[in-house]
Amino acid sequence: MKFRGKMTEAMCMRQFANVILTIARLSKLCIIRIAKDFMYLIIVEENVTIGKPMVWGVLEQTHFFNEYSMAGVSEEQNEIYLEFETDVMAKSLSSLRVAHGAKSVKMKLTNKRVPCLTFEIQLSELSNSRFCVHDIPVTVIPRRDWTTLQEPLIPSYDVSIHLPSLKLLRTVAERMKALSSYIVLLANHEGTLILKVETPDATVSTHFKNLTVESSGGHEDSSDEFFSARVDIKKFVQFLTSEQVNPVKVVCNIVDDRMLALFLVHEDVILHCFLPAVAP
Structure with a gap:
């Protein structure tokens, strides 16, 4: 599995950080589903081993990322499912929510003793430090559990x-x-x-x-x-x-x-x- 993306637009970086902050206020844990064209943020009801998603977020990768490449678990199942702690990611991306806080951010899947989503943030010239790296531990979701993480079917509404x-x-x-x-x-x-x-x-x-x-x-x-x-x-x-x-x-x-x-x-x-x- 491989994933690498880069954001350089200030508005997109700020918007991405705001979405993660919103997710953090809804749940302690979130599953990120990385696909070729979209990135999905999924929250399953807490304290439920297997349950239907309570929150389903869809982000179009071409809107956020100037560079984006990924390779899933196989050619037939070209996706990656990772679970992370939302407050850790929200805190790590706090500099993206500040005007002139960052020039760019690289997001990639790494292995640093444990799987991580690594954010390499190039801070603006107004900052004392020019470069900051955050390694966010993730849990890889096995393929046998993917079927429980599909978009919920919505009954006909009234x-x-x-x-x-x-x-x-x-x-x-x-x-x-x-x-x-x-x-x-x-x-x-x-x-x-x-x-x-x-x-x-x-x-x-x-x-x-x-x-x-x-x-x-x-x-x-x-x-x-x-x-x-x-x-x-x-x-x-x-x-x-x-x-x-x-x-x-x-x-x-x-x-x-x-x-x-x-x-x-x-x-x-x-x-x-x-x-x-x-x-x-």
């Missing part, structure tokens, strides 16, 4: 609605988190979104109106009907920290009483977050 400002939503959800461990998201085809928590003593809700509805989802005759999903509020708040990626849009797909599928889109970066509905 409503697809654009979310308002993630910063605003996070402020609301953070306050609701003090009241309950779960939050209910309700939306209809008239562009109304409701965030609601329920306790034995009170029900608290916040309403957003006139939002963009992306698709009818086959419910043209019931535009005022609400569809909902009750999810873990901590995981929902964690997803809302992805605001630093500066998404072009964030779409919330609701499969009634089954799933919340959140899609964050920014140029050549797509992050999908799948939150299963929890019964009351």
